[in-house]
Amino acid sequence: MEAHQVIELMARNAYGRLLSYLAVNWRDLQAVEDAIGDAFLAALETWPKIGIPDKPEAWLVTAARRRLIDRARRTRVSESALPTLIAMSEDAQRLASSSAGFPDERLRMMFLCTHPAIDPAMRTPLMLQTVLGIDAARIASAFIIKPSTMSQRLTRVKAKIRAERMTFELPDDEEIANRLDSVLEAIYAAYGSGWDEAAIAESPRRRLAEEAIFLGRLLLQFAPRKPEVNGLLALMLHCEARREARHDGEGNFILLSEQDCARWEQGLILEAERHLHIASQAGEIGRFQLMAAIQSVHAQRLSTGRTEWEAIAQLYEGLTRISPTLGALVGRAAAVAEAYGLERGIALLEAIPSERVVSYQPYWALAGHLYKRIQRKEDAHSAYSRAIGLSTDASIRQFLNRQASEI
Amino acid sequence: MSYTLMFYESQEDFAARMDPARQQEYLAGWTHYVHALRESGIVVFGSGLHAPESAATMKRHGGEMVVQDGPFPETKEQLGGIFVIDVPDLDTALEWAARGPVDTVEVRQNLPALK
Numbered sequence: 001m002e003a004h005q006v007i008e009l010m011a012r013n014a015y016g017r018l019l020s021y022l023a024v025n026w027r028d029l030q031a032v033e034d035a036i037g038d039a040f041l042a043a044l045e046t047w048p049k050i051g052i053p054d055k056p057e058a059w060l061v062t063a064a065r066r067r068l069i070d071r072a073r074r075t076r077v078s079e080s081a082l083p084t085l086i087a088m089s090e091d092a093q094r095l096a097s098s099s100a101g102f103p104d105e106r107l108r109m110m111f112l113c114t115h116p117a118i119d120p121a122m123r124t125p126l127m128l129q130t131v132l133g134i135d136a137a138r139i140a141s142a143f144i145i146k147p148s149t150m151s152q153r154l155t156r157v158k159a160k161i162r163a164e165r166m167t168f169e170l171p172d173d174e175e176i177a178n179r180l181d182s183v184l185e186a187i188y189a190a191y192g193s194g195w196d197e198a199a200i201a202e203s204p205r206r207r208l209a210e211e212a213i214f215l216g217r218l219l220l221q222f223a224p225r226k227p228e229v230n231g232l233l234a235l236m237l238h239c240e241a242r243r244e245a246r247h248d249g250e251g252n253f254i255l256l257s258e259q260d261c262a263r264w265e266q267g268l269i270l271e272a273e274r275h276l277h278i279a280s281q282a283g284e285i286g287r288f289q290l291m292a293a294i295q296s297v298h299a300q301r302l303s304t305g306r307t308e309w310e311a312i313a314q315l316y317e318g319l320t321r322i323s324p325t326l327g328a329l330v331g332r333a334a335a336v337a338e339a340y341g342l343e344r345g346i347a348l349l350e351a352i353p354s355e356r357v358v359s360y361q362p363y364w365a366l367a368g369h370l371y372k373r374i375q376r377k378e379d380a381h382s383a384y385s386r387a388i389g390l391s392t393d394a395s396i397r398q399f400l401n402r403q404a405s406e407i
Numbered sequence: 408m409s410y411t412l413m414f415y416e417s418q419e420d421f422a423a424r425m426d427p428a429r430q431q432e433y434l435a436g437w438t439h440y441v442h443a444l445r446e447s448g449i450v451v452f453g454s455g456l457h458a459p460e461s462a463a464t465m466k467r468h469g470g471e472m473v474v475q476d477g478p479f480p481e482t483k484e485q486l487g488g489i490f491v492i493d494v495p496d497l498d499t500a501l502e503w504a505a506r507g508p509v510d511t512v513e514v515r516q517n518l519p520a521l522k
Contacts, residue, residue: 144501359502386442386443389442390443
């Protein structure tokens, strides 16, 4: 393999490990990021000449550490930083001379990114950048934020972590449940939250789906006995299994209930089911397990040929009790309409306060769908129109247009 | 805070406005978007613009005034319409830009009115 290919591969696989390892010790994220960037640049320059080192990661750590020391000298970092530097330098030497890899500190990094003092809206972007090395511009597009604004916000968060000397320690047993929940929330936000296939197809974050699943798998390595981690992974895998089936050959969006099951990725479904099974063994239900279970019922159409809407409605009932998000409320209304009749579904839908749904596309899409079926034609037209106007994806707009034209 | 969304359209989009076969679909895209915008109560002002060929551009070259037919500048995509919306921040303005039925939307904050 060519040196620059090795470097590219390293950048993808090892970036988060390098950053986390150095940051846990050095505590200045921005400085560590700069140092790693320099180290990769140095690798690009020297590896083609001297050949790829035996331990490329150790080489990069050593190079980055040297940058940090140079920087510390230049900026006259206080004496108190010296012991850390010396410890790191010893560590790096040990790394270079032994066969052991350096410790994987990415879990600490994930907890730091979701620290209660960090703005919830910035937790996912920070995690994507530090653990996966995704650049700010790509994160910005996935969240529809101005790239320079996203960069500024990330810089500000890192400055805050440094200024407030935020802890990189793992939370203790009492705290861990809450803190783990924030980590799960941040990963789910990277996947792009949505109550149905249309919301997923709509989301500009769908391009980050693989990264979110990578984070879910990573978290599972660190926290294997937390059922919600399995639950989240199962949820994402079930949704991912249907990626190809969501659009036909011409790019037209296809509703879940009309998808060709043969186009679902069965390997991912099986993996999702396995995680859901492991989660259920713990006997500790949670929102991600419930959401995964809903997707699991949909997936059963593969073997039974039909969708068990009563089961889905019951799961939504449980979900809205522990986590009454807008998505869950709309999803419940949809399931109840299928299981127990349109009127009951519409009653649940109309009970959602109108000020909450002003710009919530899935609400209007479902409203159009239900009104159409009970012949409230004018309401259906109006609801579909709002859903179309709130859509960001052309295939969803066309799909809703087709639905509306059948009124 | 008030932001202007500037919707840029391709020559094809402008042609669709006049083409009986595509006109209805073109207009429907805007009707739904405008409906959603108005229902959300954030619209300050909005208007579509006539096609760029109908434009007249006044330019001054070294103090001398030249009037030209057509838009400024001559690019593939041309301004097709604007919306001024009142939303809390640029993030929200961009969210609305993403919903527009065209492929290019520029968003800028409006300056406060001169007193």
